[in-house]
Amino acid sequence: MWPREVYHPIQLAFGLTVWIVWFIVKYGALAFFCEQVPPPIEQGAFTWINTTLLIGSVAVTGLLLFWANNCWRGARAGNNQADAETNLFIAWLGAGINLLGAVVTLSQGLMSLLLPPCL
């Protein structure tokens, strides 16, 4: 039996909401730290700001992938409730939305490997 959460309609927005919140935090933190404590330009991309952003992005990606997997397994397992068809529809969409959130989070996060933060 899967946790009921994977069939909850919140799944239709959850994964990408997590991404957008992380994106706001990341963009805000970048602006703040570049203004307050900018690392030397010569360090290139390998600065503490980029490292922190990358670790954060990987962590959020991991969470989103975990949730995507939960939803996917929930969608495959089926359930016996009256609204089974609707529940499976929601779980399937939840898997897709969490997965897409993970793809966007990681793609943006990997940029930290390439560019200096405050230039």
Next chain:
Amino acid sequence: MNTNNEIRKAGAVLQDEFLQVWGNPSGWRALTIVNHTTVGIRFMVTGGIFFLIGGLIAMLMRTQLALPEQDIIEPKLYDQLFTMHGTVMMFLFAVPVLEGLAMYLIPKMIGARDLVFPRLSAFGYWCYLFGSLILMSSLVLGIAPAAGWFMYTPLTNDVYSPGPNVDFWLLGVTFIEISAVSAGIELTVSILRTRTSGMALLHMPLLCWYILIMALMIVFGFPPLILGSILLELERAAGMPFFDVARGGDPILWQHLFWLFGHPEVYIIFLPAAGIVSTLLPVFSRQPIVGYRWIVLAIISTGFISFGLWVHHMFTIGIPQLAQAFFSMASMLVAIPTGIQLFAWLATLWTGRPVYHVPMLWLVGFLFIFMIGGLTGVMLALVPFNWQVHDTHFVVAHLHYVMVGGMLFPLIAGLYYWLPHFSGRMPSDKLARWGFWMTFVGFNTTFLVMHLTGLLGMPRRVYTYPAGLGWELPNSVSSMGGFIMAMGISMVLLDIVLHFRFGRPAGANPWQADTLEWATDTPPQPYNFISLPDCPMRHPMWDSPDLQATIADGRHGLSEIDHGRRETWGSDPVSGAIREIIHLPGNSWLPFFSALALSGLCISLLIRTYSMALIAVIASLVLLLRWSWKNGAFLEADSDSAAKSGYPQLHSRTFDGPGLWGMVVTLLADGALFLSILFGWLYLRIVAPNWQAPETVPLAWQPLLISGVLLTIATFWHHFIVRRLREGRDDHLQGQLWSIAAVGLAHCCALIWAWSSSSLVTTQTAHDAVIAVILMYQLFHSGLAVIMTALQAMRVAYGYVGKGAPYEIAVVKPWWLYTTAVYWLSFLTVILLPIAWRSA
């Protein structure tokens, strides 16, 4: 046979009875109509007229640019023309016309009799009409805005744009946005809560998914621009320096606020148009859409990701490269959901048996044009390329490929598709095909070449250009193309006008479509359906071809009308199971006069006659409160709603009616506005080059703390009485409501005391100006909470509210919670954070 005849006769009698309750008045009283069919058509016709005006402006500009060094139009007028062209097409045509189409179609597609807040629809229309007329009057008077449709500061401040030109834009567009947001709220709640019995989320027509996401995007996307417009108008009219670098502001803040709205706006326009494509393609391919779930996934993803792209409009302003890369990546990733939809459409065509009626021509044209627009979009997402072509005609060409391809072509496809629904007649096939080909050829001649003009370096928004730069030929070709396109659009219009008189009768469901809107009469009656069918399926008209007849005969649910109420089902947002009967309000003058009073406010602010503005505010408030009083627990409604066995209660007898959903969605929009204010505060604090904060916080924390505690007490008390109502207890309800209002009033007084004893000088620094805006925002919400609670106390005295009808008090509860949350969040950000910052 006799039985069938009897059923038909009974159906005819029912139709007469329904018309008595739902019928539309004529003459002057037509201004009171709130029915979604009429309001939707009004939106579309008005938007269509503005499209023609915007098109005429474009023709004037293309005439001017056809040859080098022409002086047909002088530079100042040219500035007004390009500003108004963009403004009219974006704000007065694209969004309203799509909202109008959605308002017309959504209730019919989900098996409802009307939108859930019909008076709000009518109010939205009048706001749109009056706001548009105010804005357009500036063009007639020769004082139209002239700073480009995105109104960048400092060009739009009172130094570089003196006079009322910019004010027309700021006030007019804000007024129109009220209309857009009200439609967004209305559509969201209608789709979630008024679907017919059994229509679960997975059975919803795809257009409803598109409109749901569009509506939510409006709810979240428009508030940043509303805030930006308010701030810029406050800067111009009251000298509060939000965007003035010398006094601690930053013009880049305007760009952020504008594009936080502006980029989602592109998808707000594209999504409903894509919804039209997803609705029409299966019908003309004669098979269900391929990948329903994938398309829903794509719609939701597009809605979200489109909020993470706004900075790609600002790549040239000096943002750090890493931040640019975030937005560049998101801009490319948004192509994934769009790609999913494209492949689903192609697969539907591939696996179906397509028939190429006129709407299909426009759909194929859309696929071709939008794909080019999408590809140039990906090019523009690449930062170095973006730098090269920034502010050139390449961007203008890209924008038009996206907008015309992504919105106008599907819209016209939809117009041809639903024309028989609007009028009951078919258009002329020959005229329609001529119209399409001339528009298609004209469009591509104009804008394909314009990419080259941009790559050759011609900047946008120049009123003329010298000969010898290689720009002459492409400009001449573009101008010729523009006129060919105009002829094509004229033919489409001619076809539409003529079809009302000469079109052959369409009959029932002329395209053999699958969705419920074709189960109504064509043209439809104001009530849509005499009886509301169960719909646990995606293709009701394919699965039950006799649905139109059985609905008209009254063989499905909720076909009783002898009580004289306008009713529709209220259903579960996920499963579509019936929860309650929603009692809809009827025709009223209140929306018209409320919008009229607000337009009086808009005009008095425009001419800066503040005494008149005050009168208009009071008039608006009285009218809106009168509206809430009349709209309340429906004095005429009695307790007969359970007369038919198995029917649920009227929504006013429940705690979870549509009003609560409307309030929550309204607060989502409100929250987006508040977060935009906080964003502005933090942005200026961190990034503004000349931020000036005083040594100590200019507000005393003691009265603020007292004020906050009083507000929190009032909120908990209100929460407590709602809980008691849920338990069926309403003892001392009136007294408690009066007491809550009194505590709320004391909170307001303490807040005013804190403000009046502060050292804030709102015209001196951006710091003080932003705090003043936060205080005004708080006072507005707290004041309204007090007024609403006092009104509830009065309604208890009249017997309109109580344990038998607890609905309204439950609607007010989220407002109190929100007001309190905003208060403490503001306290944290404005008072505590700077202290922590300073001590760090």
